[in-house]
Amino acid sequence: MQTPDLGGFDLDAFITATLAEDLGGVADAARDLTATACLKPDARLSAVLAARGAVVVAGLFLADRFFRALDPACTVKALVADGDHVAPGTALLRVEGNARALLAAERSALNSLQHLTGIATLTRDYVDAMAGTGAILLDTRKTLPGLRQLEKYAVRMGGGTNHRMGLHDAPMVKDNHIAAAGGVTEAVSACKAAGLSNITVEVDRLDQIEAAIAAGADRLLLDNMAPETLRAAVALVAGRVPTEASGGVNLDTIAAIAATGVTHVSVGRITQSAPAADIGMDYED
Known part of the structure; x- marks a missing residue:
């Protein structure tokens, strides 16, 4: 076999x-x-x-x-x-x-x-559950230690798409990076200075979107936003960068989240739970 x-x-x-x-x-x-x-x-x-x-x-x-x-x-x-x-x-x-x-x-x-x-x-x-919305389901790094490659293979078999395999293959600037670096501009600038590309920046409020895009984000992670807030975020982004909804996603909520116009929805539950x-x-x- x-x-x-x-x-x-x-x-x-x-x-x-x-x-x-x-x-x-x-x-x-x-x-x-x-x-x-x-x-x-x-x-x-x-x-x-x-x-x-x-x-x-x-x-x-x-x-x-x-x-x-x-x-x-x-x-x-x-x-x-x-x-x-x-x-x-x-x-x-x-x-x-x-x-x-x-x-x-x-x-x-x-x-x-x-x-x-x-x-x-x-x-x-x-x-x-998200069929017909146009959004793509992504997995996360929430996997059992030592089994990530096997679990992400299983995600592919179920029709999902693998996100980054680990910290080594794609940069993602999250809230703690931003806090430790002194701001979103500083964090993204440091990533670019290090030669990194395809940089995802996490935002959890609408007023952070313009700053993240202005800093050079190639993609936005819209964290723990309700569907109505996600719709507003997608409208503000206006197609300038891909968007990813994350947080609070389960089988009861994913259809509404995916229907907001986001590019991707990431779900830790598919491997974690x-x-x-x-x-x-x-x-x-």
Whole structure:
């Protein structure tokens, strides 16, 4: 199964560390006390991973890698593709191989698949809720430590768009930067002097917009503004720079926020608070 581009994420190290966490410090199926006691060394297992509810799938390649890590000779077949929206009861993946190894890898495979599928599913809910507004859904840096590349991959599978991957790839001047630098003009000027471009500046009041644009902002982050204030902000900006609404966004509010004319809406909840999808692994005769 093909592994997607994860931007340099060390997938081998992740697989090994996750299995070792569940198996007492080493990725060895023999450390699974129950499977080792109950099953003969050559026992075979065939199973399917199936969705219990309607989901948008993400992370099938992770399940494949977990199973193969403990049984390199196992056969794994994806029955759907990442990004597919599937109905309850849909079989996602079939695996066959050494029973001890597959059962030792089961929880690690499911945890990862459930987490990424949960993010993709919630992302799709937000994308659907803002459909027709013309605004683009962005993710944020509100991700679980160490899992950002995986979680942002899941956002893409759900139809969202990745914002900056970290502090290293795009400048964003926020309120604390402005306070510490002595003002928005000083902060933006310092960024430009450092050779930075595509500078986003955070504003939370209408009277900050002209100062931010005059300072050289390439984009405005409109923080925690109500829809009526966002409409006024968009009118003041008048298309001079792209705008991004952030803060207070949930499934009940995103349609109204996106309809104000902002270019983007960023939502931390899609990675920070997505519930795990209900996916199980079931024995097949």
